[in-house]
Amino acid sequence: MPEYTLKIRRYSPETGDAAYWEEFKVDLEGHRSVLEGILSARATTDGSIGIRCSCRAAICGSCAVRINGKADLACHHHLDHAAAESPDGNTITVEPMGNMPIIKDLIVDMDAVHWKKIQRVTPWLLPEGPEPEREYIVPHENMVDVTQTMACIQCGACVSDCLSMEVDPLFIGPAALAKAYRFVGDPRDGQQYERLKDLAEDPHGIYDCTHCFMCIEACPKGVAPMSQIMRLRRVAGSDQKINDRNNGYRHEKAFVKNIEKYGTLHEANLLPDSYGGKFHPRAIPVLAGSLPAIVPALLRGKVTPAKALHHHKLPDQKQIRAIYDTVEGRDSRNELNLYIEGYEDEPVLKAAGEEERGPHS
Amino acid sequence: MKVAYWPGCVSRGFTPELHGSMAQIAPMLDIELVELDRANCCGAGVIAEHNMELADTLNARTFALAQQTDTDLMMNICSTCQGSQSECQERLDANTPYRDSINETLKAETGLEYERGIVNKNFLWVLVEDIGLDELRSRVVRPLTNLKVGPFYGCYVVRPTDRLGIDDEHPRDTYMQQVIEALGGTVIDYAGAYKCCGFPIITMNQKASLTMAGTHLGDAVDAQADCLVTPCPLCHLNLDLQQPVAEKVVGRELKMPVLHLPQLVGLAFGLEPKALGMNKHVVRPTSVIDWTQSVVGSAA
Numbered sequence: 001m002p003e004y005t006l007k008i009r010r011y012s013p014e015t016g017d018a019a020y021w022e023e024f025k026v027d028l029e030g031h032r033s034v035l036e037g038i039l040s041a042r043a044t045t046d047g048s049i050g051i052r053c054s055c056r057a058a059i060c061g062s063c064a065v066r067i068n069g070k071a072d073l074a075c076h077h078h079l080d081h082a083a084a085e086s087p088d089g090n091t092i093t094v095e096p097m098g099n100m101p102i103i104k105d106l107i108v109d110m111d112a113v114h115w116k117k118i119q120r121v122t123p124w125l126l127p128e129g130p131e132p133e134r135e136y137i138v139p140h141e142n143m144v145d146v147t148q149t150m151a152c153i154q155c156g157a158c159v160s161d162c163l164s165m166e167v168d169p170l171f172i173g174p175a176a177l178a179k180a181y182r183f184v185g186d187p188r189d190g191q192q193y194e195r196l197k198d199l200a201e202d203p204h205g206i207y208d209c210t211h212c213f214m215c216i217e218a219c220p221k222g223v224a225p226m227s228q229i230m231r232l233r234r235v236a237g238s239d240q241k242i243n244d245r246n247n248g249y250r251h252e253k254a255f256v257k258n259i260e261k262y263g264t265l266h267e268a269n270l271l272p273d274s275y276g277g278k279f280h281p282r283a284i285p286v287l288a289g290s291l292p293a294i295v296p297a298l299l300r301g302k303v304t305p306a307k308a309l310h311h312h313k314l315p316d317q318k319q320i321r322a323i324y325d326t327v328e329g330r331d332s333r334n335e336l337n338l339y340i341e342g343y344e345d346e347p348v349l350k351a352a353g354e355e356e357r358g359p360h361s
Numbered sequence: 362m363k364v365a366y367w368p369g370c371v372s373r374g375f376t377p378e379l380h381g382s383m384a385q386i387a388p389m390l391d392i393e394l395v396e397l398d399r400a401n402c403c404g405a406g407v408i409a410e411h412n413m414e415l416a417d418t419l420n421a422r423t424f425a426l427a428q429q430t431d432t433d434l435m436m437n438i439c440s441t442c443q444g445s446q447s448e449c450q451e452r453l454d455a456n457t458p459y460r461d462s463i464n465e466t467l468k469a470e471t472g473l474e475y476e477r478g479i480v481n482k483n484f485l486w487v488l489v490e491d492i493g494l495d496e497l498r499s500r501v502v503r504p505l506t507n508l509k510v511g512p513f514y515g516c517y518v519v520r521p522t523d524r525l526g527i528d529d530e531h532p533r534d535t536y537m538q539q540v541i542e543a544l545g546g547t548v549i550d551y552a553g554a555y556k557c558c559g560f561p562i563i564t565m566n567q568k569a570s571l572t573m574a575g576t577h578l579g580d581a582v583d584a585q586a587d588c589l590v591t592p593c594p595l596c597h598l599n600l601d602l603q604q605p606v607a608e609k610v611v612g613r614e615l616k617m618p619v620l621h622l623p624q625l626v627g628l629a630f631g632l633e634p635k636a637l638g639m640n641k642h643v644v645r646p647t648s649v650i651d652w653t654q655s656v657v658g659s660a661a
Contacts, residue, residue, distance in 0.1 A: 084529075166573075167572040167573050168572075203566065204566075207565040208569065209562070210559060210562045210573070211516070213444075213516050214516075214557075216520065217520045247564050251565065255408070259419075264370040264373075264401060265371070265402050267375050271564065289567075290606065292605035292609075296605070296643045297602055300642065302375060302377070302641040303375055316399050319470055323418050323419060326466050327415045333413070334413075336455075341459075342455075
């Protein structure tokens with residue numbers, strides 16, 4: 001049987017010692033999970049290793065840890081894969097999840113961060129009006145729309161790896177915002193506007209997501225929390241016209257209009273427009289604060305005054321406008337969710353490296 | 362090779378030195394650039410956030426323009442373009458009825474049509490997969506000896522791994538390190554290589570945005586990097602253009618030069634720093650370049 005090395009981050013607050021690394025050798029088949037490796041080390045070498053786990057089948061969401069620096073369920077990650085991903089091809093690094101305080105070894109305080117944030121988004125239905133005599137009838141397409149968010153098992157992997165939360169611990173975060181869409185997208189809920197207004201106006205709400213794809217990468221269940229945050233923004237901005245104080249909707253609108261007008265991005269206009277325009281009282285302190293960046297950029301010729309003031313339109317700009325008119329003129333948005341629709345064929349991108357077909361397929 | 366070249370908006374806007382340096386090194390790599398000068402902005406994820414179909418139709422237009430050229434593949438020099446376009450392509454290629462509906466709009470408004478399966482690669486991928494590291498090495502005339510370089514990828518070119526075709530055979534998330542070594546430089550391992558520069562939230566939460574940029578730059582300083590190199594002009598804006606502001610946010614001096622990928626290649630190919638537009642950077646790459654002799658080396 002192959003031997004794997006597990007390099008586990010150890011920490012016991014009662015000892016008063018700093019956290020440290022400890023290596024354990026385990027003899028297990030490569031298709032066994034990292035969790036089984038940890039439990040084997042605990043059974044044979046050191047009974048004090050702390051890890052939370054239950055179902056061992058990627059259902060309960062208890063055993064999320066960082067394996068080789070990335071969050072995943074320990075029960076859902078094969079030892080041979082983990083070894084192959086490690087820098088030396090053998091030593092599997094196992095750490096507690098990030099963005100949460102550590103209780104002991106691999107166990108983090110989910111109450112202090114994850115569950116608090118889930119509570120923050122009022123994770124239950126708030127129906128309005130009289131109760132129906134029988135059950136609430138929900139159209140099929142509405143339930144399909146929220147299916148992806150319902151796949152969440154609350155493991156906290158996305159919270160662990162969230163880069164916005166790393167610098168702004170108050171960020172509501174990917175798991176809770178995905179949960180928020182569960183209720184925003186449910187027609188039985190009567191507080192869609194209030195929920196969105198709350199999440200858009202919060203400086204640590206939907207517009208605090210930096211679009212880094214970490215949560216999409218970390219989620220073992222395909223929830224794609226970032227995509228749910230983008231849906232919240234879409235409904236908040238385009239449907240509910242919530243003009244938030246964080247410049248979230250204004251920035252989106254300024255960008256979309258910028259391309260409609262020019263075809264390519266006129267950057268010098270985007271920044272002031274995101275604050276309401278060059279001469280808007282909101283824009284002035286921001287532009288003044290940017291002077292340490294703007295002045296050297298002008299001095300070095302990175303940005304010329306001519307370029308800042310004038311931007312060429314695309315030669316076929318009317319094509320862009322026509323696309324905008326047609327698509328934006330529809331009664332409802334046409335969206336494709338691959339989580340629900342699935343892939344019709346094998347994704348082509350994967351094969352791109354092997355078969356060089358060029359732009360012509 | 363001949364490529365349908367999409368430079369993106371920012372490389373012709375606030376980071377003109379990126380587009381310029383790519384134009385300088387392309388002939389030295391035998392890459393013929395057929396510029397897609399009628400193509401539109403990729404949407405940078407923002408148009409998709411507003412209306413997915415709009416972003417998909419706009420990018421289908423760009424792909425269709427690339428498919429009209431007589432080239433080997435489509436190439437971009439911007440991580441954000443790569444990620445945004447790959448996201449749209451994933452949807453377009455996955456579902457025929459959806460693609461047909463997009464093409465219907467596209468044909469009606471532009472006369473163009475997108476054919477499933479375009480190959481669209483970042484310059485970094487082209488460098489390793491199509492030109493090859495041996496070929497790259499053979500063209501180095503001024504190895505980047507003693508130059509300690511930290512790679513900064515940008516989110517859009519490394520995540521999500523499945524959409525971007527990153528797997529055992531195509532470890533695209535290691536290409537920057539491979540290229541730096543092939544050019545004779547030393548790779549600096551630091552915490553920020555795969556993290557977010559913070560640019561997407563600069564107008565919404567400037568403090569969080571520049572804490573990201575400042576932290577990664579600071580980590581690179583602590584790891585004793587001479588410079589960072591990035592395939593993403595938007596990362597460059599937050600890491601270089603905004604660096605003086607980021608210094609204030611994180612409360613420490615940074616002075617970390619940030620190079621665009623084609624500039625690093627150009628230096629190793631013997632081009633003058635000025636020809637590569639390095640004088641346009643906000644943080645002057647003095648630790649990278651001895652300006653008096655134009656010889657690459659660490660400041661010491």
